[in-house]
Structures are given as structure tokens and as C-alpha cells.
Amino acid sequence: MPEPMPPTTRQPPLSPSELDRLRPHVVNLSGGKFSSSGVFQTSKKDVNAVFATHLPAFVAEHGGVVPVVFYAHGGLVGEQSGLRIAATQVEWWKSNGVYPIHFVWETGLAGAIAGAVGDWAQGRRGWLDEAKDRVLELAARFGQGQAIWGQMKRAAEAASAGDGGARYVAEALGAYCTAHPDTISVHAVGHSAGSIFHSFFIPAALKAGVPAFDTLSLLAPAVRTDVFEKQLVPLCGQEVKLLALFTMTEKLERADTCLGAYGKSLLYLVRASFEPEEFSPVLGLEECLRADPVLSRLFGLSGASGGIADIIWSKATGGPLTNRSTSTSHGGFDTDIPTMDSVARRVTGSSRIQSFPITRSRGDELWPVPGPATPRRAGTHHALCVGINAYxxxxxxxxxxxxAEAWAAQLTAAGFAVRTLLDAEATRQNILLELLDLVASSVAGDVLVFQYAGHGTYVDDLDGDEAESGNEEKKYDEALCPIDFREGNLIIDDDLGEIFDQLPDGVSLTAFFDSCHSGDGQRRLQLLPVDVEDLSTASAPHGRRARYVIPDKETSEKYRAKRGAPARAGKRALAREVLFSACKPTEVAYETGGHGDFTVAASLLVVPSANRLTNGEFLAKIREAFSSQPRQNPDFNGPRAAKSRVFLAPLVAAAAEPTDRPPGTASGTIPAAITALLDPAASPGGGTDALAASAGTAGSASVAASREADALDRARAAAAFLRAAADFIDG
Known part of the structure; x- marks a missing residue:
């Protein structure tokens, strides 16, 4: 699994005297509530003191209508960084006759995201650049990206609702405006995720009696466009008198980096990985703004007339002094002098301001520096085996x-390094991240295997990728069931397709699925099976049992809520992986005698078939084992030419044709041991133990054979396998 990233160099914490000077200007929040821990605490008493003492004194000192600005920092920074932002800005705002109030809302996303993505972002994988970004997006999406970002968004909304700290500030501000009319003007500035915070704070303040916000300045906003259009667009031109958006052009966004390795700005990672709906439109991205008719009209883009809001594309070095920006990074807007000076001119209504002080960019603090790349040696064999009983x-x-243990033993015997996920380990997150790691770590010449044994099911097709032109029948996505699937955490064929699409050229990946609805686990069109619901009922531990569950309403609703309505639809390009499945898509996979029927037939063929049979011949041997038990029919899916490839052989190997076929493998009947295992009546009580014995005995000898290429070891391995087969028959 990914390792945590090394810490980066941070500026020293603020001194007690510095923190005391911030007291009249900072509202510290944690989870939306007033923070009662950490280095800086805020209480209702502190807020009351702002509006009863500190702000009135500032207004009396400056006279006239005093601007009050509410600043919300971005989501990447933690408490210390948020306090340092405030310390940098407070005196500057005051020198321009503005009373600042900073919301420090303790998000700290940079460290959390870096920890979630782990060493995928440390440059250790040796991918091609064009593949690296998508792998990082998937790692963040399958990992904790959505949970971390979702928690931050909930905190932003909760702050201005119920007993949230920002709501208390809004009510105190409304009361002040009512008691002291025409003495202050109200302004808001939000950087990155601060735009999410203000999407809820501004409506709450207006509801609490604040007459209007004279200006709202959003810097590289990370708020979703639908949230912005619901919460703030109706207010623009009225309660929000002047809106300005400072952001980079698409070219600069794509030239930015984050995580020390991701080759685009954070906003691209947000829309690809952090929202429930993949590739959700984000306000700060030029392509999203131009594609949205409402926003195009609002900002007067693409020839639209009547724009009532300003947009400033960095780099903008000419034109009005209120429209300057030179930031070339997402995190750099709040330290970019032209940007901050433009914001100050908007807030004060004057071109004569004290310029923003030169400060050190926090970019080097937010993201760790990538470590050196250490690509894996080509030609290695790696496997991931997953087995789940304890649903x-x-x-x-x-x-x-x-x-899973039997597959692991047989694959080890064939020379694979095997990782396993069993029962409680086999969560959706763990399975997808381990599989992504398997694929993303590979290089040309590698041979990969992914094996899954557990329940299968089906769920509604949310993105339309299963739709068929001219056919209105409802379609479904096939799904694997991790241990936590009842919480909506299903693995659909689309998820696997996303990962398999990252296979580097020259890498072979073979999957073995011993589950229902496994016949086409790579995102191809299938109809809903209608004959299997009655086969999912429980049976005796070693009796016949179907590996299939019905997706009940609660599970389906949780699944839909977690995935949203994906914006990305369409079928994959031609898949390069191959899949051997326990049954056809409309059939049921069974387990008998403590093993899956498909596993019994297929796993014992791995060692004698690898690098000898073709994929098509391997499938024929499996099907032969089921010829007398036609209740399920193992299937093969992959590129048409893949059937003629050598089973579990490197794609770039010099020898492309089967060679050195031992007697009794490429022709003739399959080992009788396999047939015996598929029929418990033929070997009462011996099935499970016999399979384990075969795996162990053949495994140790075959490992030596593959590693040492010693004739004696080959003979011992063959003899061990034959002895195990004889045991099966005699059992």
C-alpha cells in the first residue's frame, strides 16, 4: 500500500504576542463550530467583543463608511497556515482603512490529500507523463479523496447553519448593521475552497440583516458551478453588488502542478477525484465557465452580452488597476501582489492603496517534494488475490x-509475487487501490494477475455506458461485492475498466473472477439476468451455494448517493486485459465442498499451463471439467487475438508460440483430480484438503523450477502434481 509522504519544511508557528494581536480579527472554526482547542480558540465572547468594542473603535478612528472584509482561506491550509495568512494580511488591510475578519477553518487538506495519495505522488512509479495524472486521479478517487473533500465541504456549510460559528458571526454582523446603519460596507474574499465557505456564509449574513455585500472577490474558486449558481448567482447585481473572479486561463491551469507530481492545477484534481460525480464542473476552470450558459451570460463570455460580473484571467498586467493578476499557480493568488492589490482597490473603491507586502509563497509548504523514481525491473510477475467469506x-x-489462498499458492508456484486481501481487508478502497498499484507499478514485459472470489451482483447503470442504440430496455452495471458493499461500496465494471485502461504498453493482465455476474467484468453491454434471484438463498456451509446477492433498495440507494450521476459516459477503447470468468453473464457461479467450482477447475491448471498453452486452450481445459456439470459455463473475454496468446506469458517475450508442452496438458483429457473436485460425491470429504495439498506440494517445487530452471526440480514438481491428482481420484 502507499506509504505516507515525508513532511515538508514549515514556517515557525506564531508567537503568543502575534496570536494576541490577531484576536480582534480571527474567527477560528473546527468542523464548522468555534474551535476550543489548538493554538488559537474562539468563543462567542470573542465575537461579541469584535462587534461591541474592536470594530466600533476602528470605525470611530477612521470616520466615514469603513469597509469590513470577511476573508476565507483555501482548503489546503491547516490552522497554523491559516493564522499566518491572517497575520500577513491583517496589518495590510488596516493600513488601507479596512477592518479585516479572517475565518480560519482548520481544513489542512494538503497533508490529508498527500497522505491519501501516498507514494503515487512521489515519482516512484516510472509512468509515462500522460498516464501519471490519470493514475493519481484514480488513486485519490478510490482512496480518501472524496471523504476528505466531502468532510471539508460539510464543515463549510455547517459553519453557517444551526449553531455554526459563522452563523453566529453573521447574526452579530446583521445586528451591528441594524444598530449602526451607514457606518460600514461589507465585503467578502474567498480563495479556492473559501468560495465554498462564502457560498453559505453570504446568504446567511443577508438573512441575518446585512443589507448587502458591496464586493465579492473569488480567487481560483473551487466551488462547484451548480452550488454557486444556486447559492450566489441569484444575488449578483443586487445583494452582491459587484462580483469579481480571479483565475488562470486553461493554458496556465494545465501548466500548474500539485502534490509534487500531478501535472495540472488542484482544480483538475478536485473535479476528477473529489466530487461524487466524476469531472463535475468547477467555477475556477475556464473550460467549465465557457461551457455553462448561465455563467457565460453572468461574466459576458463567448460573445454573450450583458455580463454583470468581472472575470480577470491571469496573467493580466494591463487594463484597469482593479483587474490585474499574475499568479501562475492555484495556491499563489493570495500572495500575488497584482491580485491582492486589485482586490483591495475593489474593496476600498480607491486606486490609492498600500501595496500588498512581498511574502514567500506557501506552495513549497503545501506539497512534498517528489522522491527519485525507482521503476521496477521489467519482466516481473505480480498477482493480487481477493477472497471474501465473512459478509x-x-x-x-x-x-x-x-x-484466494489456493490461487495464491498456485500463482506462487508459477513464479508470481502474490498479495492477498481476505475478508475484512477486502474493502472497496483497499481492493481498488491495490489493483491500481498493481497496474501503475508495472512496466513493459510484466505479467499481472487479478483474482477475485466473492459475491457478484448488478446495479443501475448511472452513466449510460451500457446503453445500446435503439434499445430502450433498462441496463445495468455488473458489480463485485467488497466486504463493505452493503454501505454502497460496490466495484462496478466501470471501476475496473478505469484501472485496466492505465495498463502500460507491453504489460499482460489476466483476471480470474469466481463470482456471479463475472462473465463480462470489463464494462461491456449485458442485460439483467432474470432467473437467478432464487439462487442466492443460504445453504449448508459445504453444500451448493450461489455467489450472488440481490441488490436491495437500501444498498442501491447508498450506492447511488456515493457515486452521484457520473458525467463521464461512453464505452472503453479496445481492452487489452483478458478475463476468465466462472460463468456467463446470465449464469450463476457456485461453490461446493468449501471451494468455488471454477477455482477447483482453473487454479490447478495454472502451473502446467503457464507459458505452454494458449488462452483458448486453457479455457477449453476448464470447460472440459464442467462438461458433466453444465450448471455454469466458464467464459473468456478480451481482444479477439488474445485467445491465441500464450497463457500468462509476457507480451514482449521473444518466444510468442507455445513451447515445451508436457504430456497430457496441450492435448488429451484434463487431470482427473479436477473432475473429482467438481463432484463432491466422487471424493467425499477430500475436496478442500486435496486442493490445498496440491497447491502446497506442487507450489514449492514449481517455485524452485521457475527460479532455478533445474531439471531435477522440474521432475519433482511434475511428480508432486501427479501424486496430488492420484490422491484426488482415490479420495
């Missing part, structure tokens, strides 16, 4: 962990 409630299975 909660009535969903338990009995042979899947044994299946």
Missing part, C-alpha cells in the same frame, strides 16, 4: 477465502 448478515460465503 455481514445473511450474505456469508464459505469457500472464497480458501479459493
Amino acid at each position: 455481514p448478515g445473511g450474505d456469508a460465503l464459505y469457500g472464497c477465502v480458501a479459493d
Whole structure:
């Protein structure tokens, strides 16, 4: 699994005297509530003192209508960085006759995101540049990206609702405006995720009696366009008198970096990985603004007339003094002198201001420096084996962990380095991240295997990728069921397709699925099976049992809520991976005698078939084992030419044709041991133990054979396999 990233150099914390000077100007929040811990605490008493003492004194000192600015920092910074932003800005604002109030809302997303993505962002993988960004997006999406970002958004909204700290500030501000009319003007500035914060604070303040916000300045806003259009667009030109958006052109956004490795700005990572709907439009991206008719009209883009809001594209060095910006990074707007000076001119209504002080960019503090790349040696064999028995409630299975262990033993015997995820380890997040790691770490010449044994099911097709032209019948996505699937955490064929699409050229990936709805796990069109619901009922631990669950209403609703309505639709390009599945898409996969029927047939063929049979011949051997048990029909999916490829052989190997076929593998009947295992009546009580014995005995010898290429070891491996087969038959 990814390792945590090394800490970066930080500026020293503020001194006690510096913190005391911030007391009249900072509202510290945690989870939307007043913070009662950390280095800086805020209480209702502190807020009351601002509006009863500190602000009136500032107004009396300066006279006239005094601007009051509410600043919300971005989501990347933690408490210390938020306080330092305030310390940098407070005296500057005051020198320009503005009373500042900073919301420090303790988000600290940079460290959390870096920790979630781990060493995917440290340059250790050796990917091609064009593939690296998508791998990082998937790592963030499958990891904790959505949870971290979602928690931050909920805190932003909660701050201005109920007993939130920002709501208390809004009510105190409204009361002040009512008691002291025409003495202050109200302004808001939000950087990055600060735009999300203000999307809820501004409506709350207006509801609390604040007459209007004279200006709203958003710097590289990370708020979703639909949230912005709901919360703030109706206010523009009236309660929000003047809106200005400072952001980079698409060219500069794509030239920016974050995480020390991601080759675009944070906003691209946000829309690809952090929102429930993949590729959700974000306000700060030029392409999203121009594609939205409402926003195009609002900002007068693409020839639209009547724009009532200003947009300043960095780099803007000419034109009005209120429209300057030279930031070339997402995190740099709040330290960019032309940007901050333009904001100050808007707030004060004057061109004569004290310029923003030169400060050190916080970019080097936010993201760790990538470590040196250490690509893996080409030609390695790696596998991920997943088996789940301990499903909660009535969903338990009995042979899947044994299946994964059997596959792991046989693949080890074939020379693979194997990782396993069993029962509680096999969450959606862990499975997808381990699979992504398997794929993203590979280089040309590698051979990969992904094996899954557990429940399968189906769910509504949310993105329309299963739709068929001219066919209005409802379509579904096939899904694997991690241990936590009842919480909506399903792995659909689209998820697997996203990962498989990252396969580098020259890498072979073979998947083995021993589950229902496994017949086409790579995102291709399938109809809903209508005959299997009655086959998912529980049975005796070692009796016949279907690996299938019905997606009940609660599970389906949780799944839909977590995934949203994906904006990205369409089928994949031609897949390069191959899949051997336990059954056809409209059939049911069974387990009998403590093992999956498909695993019994297929796993024992791995060692004698690898680098000898073709994929098509391997499939024929599996199907032969089921010829007397036609209740399920193992299937193959992949590029048409893949059937003629050598089974588990490197794609770039010099020898492309099967060679050195041992007697009894490429032709003739399959080992009788496999047939015996598929029929418990033929080997009462011996199935599970016999499969384990075969894996262990053949495994140790075959590992030596593959590593040492020693004739004696080859003979011992063959003899061990034959002895195991004889045991099966005699059992």
C-alpha cells in the first residue's frame, strides 16, 4: 500500500504576542463550530467583543463608511497556515482603512490529500507523463479523496447553519448593521475552497440583516458551478453588488502542478477525484465557465452580452488597476501582489492603496517534494488475490477465502509475487487501490494477475455506458461485492475498466473472477439476468451455494448517493486485459465442498499451463471439467487475438508460440483430480484438503523450477502434481 509522504519544511508557528494581536480579527472554526482547542480558540465572547468594542473603535478612528472584509482561506491550509495568512494580511488591510475578519477553518487538506495519495505522488512509479495524472486521479478517487473533500465541504456549510460559528458571526454582523446603519460596507474574499465557505456564509449574513455585500472577490474558486449558481448567482447585481473572479486561463491551469507530481492545477484534481460525480464542473476552470450558459451570460463570455460580473484571467498586467493578476499557480493568488492589490482597490473603491507586502509563497509548504523514481525491473510477475467469506448478515460465503489462498499458492508456484486481501481487508478502497498499484507499478514485459472470489451482483447503470442504440430496455452495471458493499461500496465494471485502461504498453493482465455476474467484468453491454434471484438463498456451509446477492433498495440507494450521476459516459477503447470468468453473464457461479467450482477447475491448471498453452486452450481445459456439470459455463473475454496468446506469458517475450508442452496438458483429457473436485460425491470429504495439498506440494517445487530452471526440480514438481491428482481420484 502507499506509504505516507515525508513532511515538508514549515514556517515557525506564531508567537503568543502575534496570536494576541490577531484576536480582534480571527474567527477560528473546527468542523464548522468555534474551535476550543489548538493554538488559537474562539468563543462567542470573542465575537461579541469584535462587534461591541474592536470594530466600533476602528470605525470611530477612521470616520466615514469603513469597509469590513470577511476573508476565507483555501482548503489546503491547516490552522497554523491559516493564522499566518491572517497575520500577513491583517496589518495590510488596516493600513488601507479596512477592518479585516479572517475565518480560519482548520481544513489542512494538503497533508490529508498527500497522505491519501501516498507514494503515487512521489515519482516512484516510472509512468509515462500522460498516464501519471490519470493514475493519481484514480488513486485519490478510490482512496480518501472524496471523504476528505466531502468532510471539508460539510464543515463549510455547517459553519453557517444551526449553531455554526459563522452563523453566529453573521447574526452579530446583521445586528451591528441594524444598530449602526451607514457606518460600514461589507465585503467578502474567498480563495479556492473559501468560495465554498462564502457560498453559505453570504446568504446567511443577508438573512441575518446585512443589507448587502458591496464586493465579492473569488480567487481560483473551487466551488462547484451548480452550488454557486444556486447559492450566489441569484444575488449578483443586487445583494452582491459587484462580483469579481480571479483565475488562470486553461493554458496556465494545465501548466500548474500539485502534490509534487500531478501535472495540472488542484482544480483538475478536485473535479476528477473529489466530487461524487466524476469531472463535475468547477467555477475556477475556464473550460467549465465557457461551457455553462448561465455563467457565460453572468461574466459576458463567448460573445454573450450583458455580463454583470468581472472575470480577470491571469496573467493580466494591463487594463484597469482593479483587474490585474499574475499568479501562475492555484495556491499563489493570495500572495500575488497584482491580485491582492486589485482586490483591495475593489474593496476600498480607491486606486490609492498600500501595496500588498512581498511574502514567500506557501506552495513549497503545501506539497512534498517528489522522491527519485525507482521503476521496477521489467519482466516481473505480480498477482493480487481477493477472497471474501465473512459478509455481514445473511450474505456469508464459505469457500472464497480458501479459493484466494489456493490461487495464491498456485500463482506462487508459477513464479508470481502474490498479495492477498481476505475478508475484512477486502474493502472497496483497499481492493481498488491495490489493483491500481498493481497496474501503475508495472512496466513493459510484466505479467499481472487479478483474482477475485466473492459475491457478484448488478446495479443501475448511472452513466449510460451500457446503453445500446435503439434499445430502450433498462441496463445495468455488473458489480463485485467488497466486504463493505452493503454501505454502497460496490466495484462496478466501470471501476475496473478505469484501472485496466492505465495498463502500460507491453504489460499482460489476466483476471480470474469466481463470482456471479463475472462473465463480462470489463464494462461491456449485458442485460439483467432474470432467473437467478432464487439462487442466492443460504445453504449448508459445504453444500451448493450461489455467489450472488440481490441488490436491495437500501444498498442501491447508498450506492447511488456515493457515486452521484457520473458525467463521464461512453464505452472503453479496445481492452487489452483478458478475463476468465466462472460463468456467463446470465449464469450463476457456485461453490461446493468449501471451494468455488471454477477455482477447483482453473487454479490447478495454472502451473502446467503457464507459458505452454494458449488462452483458448486453457479455457477449453476448464470447460472440459464442467462438461458433466453444465450448471455454469466458464467464459473468456478480451481482444479477439488474445485467445491465441500464450497463457500468462509476457507480451514482449521473444518466444510468442507455445513451447515445451508436457504430456497430457496441450492435448488429451484434463487431470482427473479436477473432475473429482467438481463432484463432491466422487471424493467425499477430500475436496478442500486435496486442493490445498496440491497447491502446497506442487507450489514449492514449481517455485524452485521457475527460479532455478533445474531439471531435477522440474521432475519433482511434475511428480508432486501427479501424486496430488492420484490422491484426488482415490479420495
